[in-house]
Amino acid sequence: MFRSIAFLLVALLPSLAFAQTCNFTVTNMNFGAVDTLSGNPVTSTATLNISCTGGLLDGGRRILICPNLGAGSGGASSATARQMVSGTNPLNYQIYSDSGRTVVWGSSTWSYPSRAPAYAMTMTILGGILSAATGSMTMYGSVLGSQPTAATGAFASNFSTTDTSFYYSYSSATTCDSPSGSVGTAPFSVSASVAANCLVNIQNVNFGTQGVLHTDVDATGSVTATCTQGTTYTISLNGGNASAAPTARKMSKGTETVTYGLYKDSSRSQPWGDTNTPGSTVAGTGTGTAQLLTVYGRVPPQTTPSPGSYTDTVVVTLTY
Numbered sequence: 001m002f003r004s005i006a007f008l009l010v011a012l013l014p015s016l017a018f019a020q021t022c023n024f025t026v027t028n029m030n031f032g033a034v035d036t037l038s039g040n041p042v043t044s045t046a047t048l049n050i051s052c053t054g055g056l057l058d059g060g061r062r063i064l065i066c067p068n069l070g071a072g073s074g075g076a077s078s079a080t081a082r083q084m085v086s087g088t089n090p091l092n093y094q095i096y097s098d099s100g101r102t103v104v105w106g107s108s109t110w111s112y113p114s115r116a117p118a119y120a121m122t123m124t125i126l127g128g129i130l131s132a133a134t135g136s137m138t139m140y141g142s143v144l145g146s147q148p149t150a151a152t153g154a155f156a157s158n159f160s161t162t163d164t165s166f167y168y169s170y171s172s173a174t175t176c177d178s179p180s181g182s183v184g185t186a187p188f189s190v191s192a193s194v195a196a197n198c199l200v201n202i203q204n205v206n207f208g209t210q211g212v213l214h215t216d217v218d219a220t221g222s223v224t225a226t227c228t229q230g231t232t233y234t235i236s237l238n239g240g241n242a243s244a245a246p247t248a249r250k251m252s253k254g255t256e257t258v259t260y261g262l263y264k265d266s267s268r269s270q271p272w273g274d275t276n277t278p279g280s281t282v283a284g285t286g287t288g289t290a291q292l293l294t295v296y297g298r299v300p301p302q303t304t305p306s307p308g309s310y311t312d313t314v315v316v317t318l319t320y
Contacts, residue, residue, distance in 0.1 A: 074157030227286025
């Protein structure tokens, strides 16, 4: 009888206490469309889900999770910027452990000072034979602002098993500076898209106050185009209120008019118009920075109308 009881007790002990096991999953982080010309950051989140099991004697014990996040396949250009890539083109972003996006979520295995946030759970007895704990952590992502020269395209960075070393152990530690214990992994991806985009600003052409219109009167204005890197565009100027040809536009005061023209060059030999005048538009390729294009105006000699203020409205169209 003694041997029989001893055999049963030995057989039960492994079910009362055994090494904890944790499983991890991470949702993908997708920033969607990113407008790099706005200068503003774009935010997103992902969720790390944690499920741990242990033996009956592990109930009430504190289990510490240290979820290291490496640089990802896109790499990291600095302590503050991980990178997604589209081909060889980078887009800077970062993953943080706080909703204010100030504490970088790092790793004990990379060259930067930031470490993984410590996350603790308490094992709870289930069914009288096992203990378990579940939890989740939010990963706060941000595509960094002020990246106007980023190229268009689909960007991604993949976090493989080498980038997701999630340490777990029964521990009273409060930091993940030197994590130890068992290791789990959970691959996920980070993605974003940068679409072609353009902004346009104008400076009016003002010919000032003139007397008799017996000689050329010249003035300039400008169109400033800011387009994402590599984006091709064309800029056209319509015929104004009179829907006139580029060199025969009309400033008006009531029924009286002053004829003028708008040109692409300082010698006023290349009219600037729209598709109604083939070859008169201006083409360019975006760099992500502002590109200033001068509009050259000229009032040619003509019969001088009565004094007053003469105006016209020309519509600037940037097509990309």
